[in-house]
Amino acid sequence: MALDPTILRDIIMDHYEYPRNKELTEKDGYMSRHMASDSCIDDITVQSKIENGIIEDVRFDGVACTISTASTSIMTELVKDKSIDEAKEIIDNYFKMIDQQEYDEDLLEEAVAFSGVGKQANRINCATIGWKALRDMINESEEKDHE
Amino acid sequence: MDVSKIREDFPILSRKMNGKPLVYLDNGATTLKPQCVIDAVCNYYSYLGANAHRGDYQMSAQVDEAFENARITAQKFINAKYKEEIAFTSGSTMGLNEIAIMLTQQVLNPNDVVLTCESEHASNILPWQQAGKAKNIQLEYIELDHEGKITFEAVQNAIHDGVKIIALAHVSNVLGFEAPIEEICKLAHEKGIIVVVDGAQSTPHIDIDVQKLDCDFFVFSAHKLCGPTGVGVMYGKKKWMDILEPVFFGGESNARFNKCGNLILKETPLKFESGTQPIEGVIGMAAAMDYLQKIGKDNIHAHEVMLKEYFLEKVKDLDKVIVYNANAKSGICTFNIMDKGKMLFAQDVAGYLDSLGIAVRSGQHCAKLLPDILHTAGTCRASFYIYNTKEDVDKLVEGLKNATIENCVNIFF
Known part of the structure; x- marks a missing residue:
């Protein structure tokens, strides 16, 4: 399916101007990742609540560019209420897309808006900063389950 | 000081960036090298x-x-x-x-x-x-x-x-x-x-x-x-x-x-x-x-200050350009861009300028304490040197005029 650039651009702008789940919580049961060391300028924190193999909630906050903000916002919506295995498959496909490899576009829904970010090598970090945080927290939750 | 002659000394100025003639305005980060x-x-x-x-x-x-x-x-x-x-x-x-x-x-x-x-x-x-x-x-x-x-x-x-x-x-x-x-x-x-x-x-x-x-x-x-x-x-x-x-x-x-x-x-x-x-x-x-x-340091400094004054003159009626250091007598212009009442993120502006062949710096420029004084998370910085021209400033200002959230996101498509 050919993706209409105008629609994709509007998706990014919508999530940048009206980011979803952009508020941190102080409730119990959340893991947290502060992503500030990868680049000079984006500074975001991602929280997630993973219970019984289900991603019950993901939220974030911080100061970041259009691509960081919108990609993290879209991610929070995509993985919510998914099982860990489903979320891992989505994340896996997202990173494949960013790396300009073959990927399953149906799994990624609005996140396909970032399919062209890989062309600007210096911005790949922006498009993946929130996703890396979640991937890391999923790994942590799995390690806990193995203990 | 003959800038067009100086430019001939810098072979890198004939390269392109993103298919556009290079406008290198990140001299505060590093400078280009002459053939000698x-x-x-x-x-x-x-x-x-x-x-x-x-x-x-x-x-x-x-x-x-x-x-x-x-x-x-x-x-x-x-x-x-x-x-x-x-x-x-x-x-x-x-x-x-x-x-x-x-x-x-x-x-x-x-x-x-x-x-x-x-x-x-x-x-x-x-x-x-x-x-x-x-x-x-x-x-x-x-x-x-x-x-x-x-x-x-x-x-x-x-x-x-x-x-x-x-x-x-x-x-x-x-x-x-x-x-x-x-x-x-x-x-x-x-x-x-x-x-x-x-x-x-x-x-x-x-x-x-x-x-x-x-x-x-x-x-x-x-x-x-x-x-x-x-x-x-x-x-x-x-x-x-x-x-x-x-x-x-x-x-x-x-x-x-x-x-x-x-x-x-x-x-x-x-x-x-x-x-x-x-x-x-x-x-x-x-x-x-x-x-x-x-070339002479006095000439170098005068040239940079001239370019900065030219930049300030060109943006003075553009409400969307916020300059933070108009009074600093140097070749450094630190600014942000407003679009539809909101400040564009500095890295987005720099990314858009990059697509036009213009190199500027975005970020906190390593002086991480300064945002407390400027009250902004980041800025863009254009810094001039001996090989920069008024035409470079023209291209920068034209780019800033067109810097909108749409254009900043469009570079990814």
């Missing part, structure tokens, strides 16, 4: 070849001559009194680290205070913080005025009996204001305070006379003045260079040593230059200094 510097570096590799200070053959002697002549070139470039006051480093950062470690370990007492300011580059804050841990050295910050500038009065107010060192940038890398170093040194020396100056952003642009400034230490990097990367100068007054022990030890810096730990160091500056130096870098740096001297 490239040739000097290549000549070391294709002809001179030997190590410095250690061979008994003609090639080596030729290297020694080129290397030590470069030291004299650097000495004259900043008007140091003695060539022994010029030690080569890998750049400003290494120089500041060495100075911070040497002074902290060998001169300061526990709980002494180092005075700096919030607009400093990380390389003039972190070395003092880290070196100072063992002796509980405190860092205190001179209050900046509403424009983010250091005034002599603020320095006066910040000085107290505990202050033993003042460490400041000659010109700030974010805003481009020049600090009143000469006045500061005069006051500091009356009180026995050592003054360390980071000249990374001043040496390429304005005339430097370390004797007139009267600072105790002064560092700069070659790559910001059209020279190679990985080389720079640590200047210290001879009285300091004579008594300080180096941070690094090894070959070429020692005269005699034995296995019991007895060590006789060479005299300055060689005691500060352990191991093989970046010889091609030192020679290339001297070529860059000769090149800039021919």
Whole structure:
């Protein structure tokens, strides 16, 4: 399916101007990742609540560019209420897309808006900063389950 | 100053970026290299070849001559009194680290205070913080005025009996204001305070006379003045260079040593230059200094200020462009762009300009404390140099006019 650039651009702008789940919580049961060391300028924190193999909630906050903000916002919506295995498959496909490899576009829904970010090598970090945080927290939750 | 002729000296200016003619406006980060510097570096590799200070053959002697002549070139470039006051480093950062470690370990007492300011580059804050841990050295910050500038009065107010060192940038890398170093040194020396100056952003642009400034230490990097990367100068007054022990030890810096730990160091500056130096870098740096001297620092500075004034004139009626440092007499323009009532994220603006072939810097420019004064998370910085033209400024301003959130996102499609 050919993706209409105008629609994709509007998706990014919508999530940048009206980011979803952009508020941190102080409730119990959340893991947290502060992503500030990868680049000079984006500074975001991602929280997630993973219970019984289900991603019950993901939220974030911080100061970041259009691509960081919108990609993290879209991610929070995509993985919510998914099982860990489903979320891992989505994340896996997202990173494949960013790396300009073959990927399953149906799994990624609005996140396909970032399919062209890989062309600007210096911005790949922006498009993946929130996703890396979640991937890391999923790994942590799995390690806990193995203990 | 014939800019079109200068541009012919820089082969890289004929390259394109994103398919557009290159408009390079990130000279605060690093500068492009003229052919004479490239040739000097290549000549070391294709002809001179030997190590410095250690061979008994003609090639080596030729290297020694080129290397030590470069030291004299650097000495004259900043008007140091003695060539022994010029030690080569890998750049400003290494120089500041060495100075911070040497002074902290060998001169300061526990709980002494180092005075700096919030607009400093990380390389003039972190070395003092880290070196100072063992002796509980405190860092205190001179209050900046509403424009983010250091005034002599603020320095006066910040000085107290505990202050033993003042460490400041000659010109700030974010805003481009020049600090009143000469006045500061005069006051500091009356009180026995050592003054360390980071000249990374001043040496390429304005005339430097370390004797007139009267600072105790002064560092700069070659790559910001059209020279190679990985080389720079640590200047210290001879009285300091004579008594300080180096941070690094090894070959070429020692005269005699034995296995019991007895060590006789060479005299300055060689005691500060352990191991093989970046010889091609030192020679290339001297070529860059000769090149800039021919153009003349006064001409360079006047050209940069002219471009900045031209930029300010062009954006003065554009409400969307917020300039943070209009009053700084330098070639640094620090700004943000508004679109539909919201400030565009600096990196998005820089990304859009990149798609037009225009290189600017976005971010906090490593002075991470400054956002507290500018009240913004980041800024864009355009910094001019000798090869920039009014046409470059025209293209920048045209780009800023078209910088909208839509266009910033469009670069990804």
